[in-house]
Amino acid sequence: MADKIPELDKLIGHRGGERVLHRDGIAAELALIQRAFEVAGEKKSSKNQGQAQRKAAESVPNAGHFRAAGIRTGTHLLKLISTRAEDGEHVLRVHADGANQSPAMGPSINPNQGLTFQAGKLIFRPLNVDGHAPRALVDHILNPDDLSPAVTAAFAKVFGHDSLDALRESLTSPLPEITTLPAAEFPIIYLPRPGGGDLQVTPIAPAEAYIRFRDDVTKSVRGRWHRQVVTTKQQNISSAVGQKRTRFLATMPRVFDRYSAELHRCAHGGRFPRWRDERVAEAVAGYAGLLDRSSGRTSDGHDPSKAYSNADIRRGLDERADQLIEAAIAFVEEALGDLEREYPEKQRSEKPSLVSIILNRRWPKQDEFDRARRVLSSDHFKGRLKAARG
Known part of the structure; x- marks a missing residue:
């Protein structure tokens, strides 16, 4: 039994x-x-x-x-x-x-x-x-x-x-009011925002101090306010949390570090800075696996009779594609903002292709790159790109 x-x-x-x-x-x-x-x-x-x-x-x-x-x-x-x-x-x-x-x-x-x-x-x-x-x-x-x-x-x-x-x-039932935070460690906390969502604060600091710090950094000539989308693994927050989190970090840019050098090249006619988030390849692989399953593609080839899809899979496909697109857009906007601050006299005629931004990285294997290029040129991904552009 x-x-x-x-x-x-x-x-x-x-x-x-x-x-x-x-x-x-x-x-x-x-x-x-x-x-x-x-x-x-x-x-x-x-x-x-x-x-x-x-x-x-x-x-x-x-x-x-x-x-x-x-x-x-x-x-x-x-x-x-x-x-x-x-x-x-x-x-x-x-x-x-x-x-x-x-x-x-x-x-x-x-x-x-x-x-x-x-x-x-x-x-x-x-x-x-x-x-x-x-x-x-x-x-x-x-x-x-x-x-x-x-x-x-x-x-x-x-x-x-x-x-x-x-x-x-x-x-x-109402929970007891929280007046202290755990003293046994130095935890990361998430503050609720008045307009919805929340904000990760590291280390712990009053919200007022965070706002003042942000204002000071964004007004600084040398400082750079970095916004990074991060994942939410089970062991980090909750076994039920699936949405993206945003981490803010104020940094003092080094003289022509790798990112600064890429900005300099881009401002003078070179390629757009590379998106170096290591989780992108994993996110593309997850999207590709779900897309292949829904279309019947296996390691042995393409067999439409093996295609399987339902409402959960279709919703999962949309969410994975949208998260990847939103993160790529956030990186492009951040880089364009950095270019405008560092090289105000230079103007870029158009934004780079989001697909090229995602593909422009070091892929461990050629077949991983080929698979990524295939799924990012699929009708489904093109449709989500069109929807993201409005």
Whole structure:
């Protein structure tokens, strides 16, 4: 029986999956997840049947775990994933005045917190129900729609009404006001912006000091205010965070360092500065893999009969392409701004091609470059470029 149960990690997680459910099959899916928890526990036990059964029962999250996962959920996360920051110091819930629905939230749970961490991945797993947009249990609790009663009833049926009540209470009750930050370390924090989004601050400093510092640097003749888009890996922020983060850094430019030399050449008729972010090649590879899957391209060639696509894949393709395009645009605008400040007498007639900006880097292998050039000239990527230009 255990051999027929998918592995737990394939059933829970924040990215969702390709499992399309019917409305009356939600409870069965949650029961399958419950059984996967039990199987995972049985594998850790001895061959003694009684001990295996006890271990299986203990391996399923209960009301306490769901309550703990809810308490560790917020709109803004004030710390890295760390065991040294106490609960109550690491999440904020910021609600916009006049908003008619709850804002998006994410969990900040240490992986070593066992079932609480797994419960967090369960309640944030998007449920892809036929005829409805994929939404997680947390979404159905905070911003219910016509499907939400069926989802919450199915969860209560499988994991218990006490678990549903504990989760609902922990998600909707106000959190204690945060007046201090963890003293055990020097964490990175994310400050909410009045207009939406947030700002990474490193090291910790009052927002007022950040604003004054930015103004001073941008007015400086020698200083340069650097804006860099950074990724959000699970271990750095939260297992559910997927959007880009922006890091600001004030630097004193060195005399003709590599970037300055490229600016100088560009200002005098040379090629545009090279975008040296090492994550670009990884982002292109991720986009290429998804695009090839949706079109049926494999290592053996192109076979349309093997093409597979659904709403999640199409949305993922759009998001990956848009993130790559937005990051390339940000780099071009930053470089053009630097050119204007450093060489105000020089004028560039036109902006460089974004595809050339992405391709102009050192690729480890020729086939990686060829693949990148192929997917960046695809109809899908051209369409996202056109949409980005408005």
